[in-house]
Amino acid sequence: MPSRILSFQFSHECNTFSSTLTDRSAFQQRVFVEGDAAVRARFQGTRTELGAHMDAAERYGWTLVQPFAAHATPSGRVTTDMLDYAVRMATQAAKDVDGALLALHGAMVAQEEEDAEGRLLQALREALGPDRPIVITLDLHANVTQRMADNANAIIAFRTYPHIDQYEVGAEGAELLERMLRSRQLTTTHLFKPPLLDGCDHGRTHGNGPMSRLLGQARHIQAQHAGLDVISITAGFPWADIAEVGPAVTVSTTASRAKTAQALAPLMDEIWRTRDERSIDILDLNTLVQTLRDAPPTGRPVVVSDFSDNPGHGAPGDGIAVIRALVEGGIRDAAVATVCDPAAVQECHGAGAGAELDLEFGARIYPAIYGAPLRARCRVLKVGDGELTQLGPMRKGMKMSLGPTATIQIEGVTVVLATHNLQVADLAYFYANGVDPLAQKVLVVKSQQHFRAAFEPISAQVLLTDSGGFVSPNVAKLPYKAVRRPIYPLDRDAAPPAYA
Secondary structure: OOEEEEEEEOOEEOOOOOOEEHHHHHHHOEEEOOOHHHHHHHOOOOOOHHHHHHHHHHHHEEEEEEEEEEOOOOEEEEEEHHHHHHHHHHHHHHOOOOOOEEEEOOOOOEEEEEOHHHHHHHHHHHOOOOOOOOOOEOOOOOOOOHHHHHHEEEEEEEEOOOOOOOOHHHHHHHHHHHHHHHOOOEEEEEEOOOOOOOOOHHHHHHOOOOOHHHHHHHHHHHHHHEEEEEEEEEEEOOOOOOOOOOOOOEEOOOHHHHHHHHHHHHHHHHHHHOOOOOOOOOHHHHHHHHHHHHHOOOEEEEEEEEHOOOOOOOHOOOOOOOHHHHHHHHOOOOEEEEOOOOOOOOHHHHHHHOOOEEEEEEOOOOOHHOOOOOEEEEEEEEEOOOOOEEEOOOOOEEEEEEOOEEEEEEEEEEEEEEEOOOOOOOOOHHHOOOHHHHOOOOEOOOOOOOOOHHHHHHHHHHEEEOOOOOOOOOOHHOOOOOOOOOOOOOOOOOOOOOOO
């Protein structure tokens, strides 16, 4: 009989400092489908984890049971109702399966449960029993908890940031699950967590920074020690005020914890040693504008990351400080994607393409942080439905929706206004809204790192700016209450424990 495998996605990265709850409608704005047919229609042929599950099913002769898939843009806590829904769907579908292969995030926090994925996995383990394998794949920015490790036979995290290896990691998880099903030998997951709030260069792998070197060291350790099936390094997500926040190493193995800890000692030492090392420089707005003025023409755009208004870390994506700086600084032939402002979009739709109007937009959600909205005379270049298909390499083939959109121009600066708040990590966010990114001198994206996969190859240069948004990189200033103590850098005298 072919193996029946439970496969679903339930993914959200929670910024607990955000007051915006993540309910079912928030998932529906990004990804929310129910039933095997709908999941297959949305993900088959895509460079995603679920796309890999479907290809693996054909390869191994599995029958997939896919009750739902849900993925929301990072924001505040997931509602209790939404977590209950996921637990119910997962446990009901688990009644007649041989194992589970799940695409989670690892940094989900719910209203009444700070370890949302731990609760989901514990419920699933109780439904499956101890002898049926559970393999999970996680985002590189997971805050892995002990309960997650206790209830998963294997944890495999992305090894790239931007996350361009989602398909490969999904396929690796499938291969490991098939091996356990055939051998009937299950691995155990050991968790090692240093007292760090943030580290591993926040997981950046675009150069030879700390995370790239740490991943190389992990590969070397795995090759030198038989039985260590998977070593995963997660950089953590520090904008979550929970006890088990921060970087971690998980090892899926048949070896004892003591032997695993001994093998991992050099890696844990290196994570601690490089805790303050960063591979990026972030410019203030004045320096950004001057750098853009001084940039020589190359025929390629300078790509600017609006670092602190990144929807991918829970920011509202409606900051206008960079736009104001470009306009006032005389920067022209620039395009910005996107500013989330449903009301401004509707006003533009009412006026229609070609209209000129005085428009107020942006800075709606957190005026104490973002200041006043921008009011300017603008021309509406295009109104649209916001539907697009990602060109890749990250999530290539995935259909996404910005909701209704409007493309406006203010004194040579083109701005894409959106209804849904999504991180701009793909050229399609410009193309679908009437903007040729290759024809611009400057491109501004609401993203911290994921944009690099698509935008760095077309750029003359990449610049990062802190516009004073919701996810400033200085996390030590945040009002943490629930994190375990001592923890670095909140406690400068924190020291790593003995992991054995």
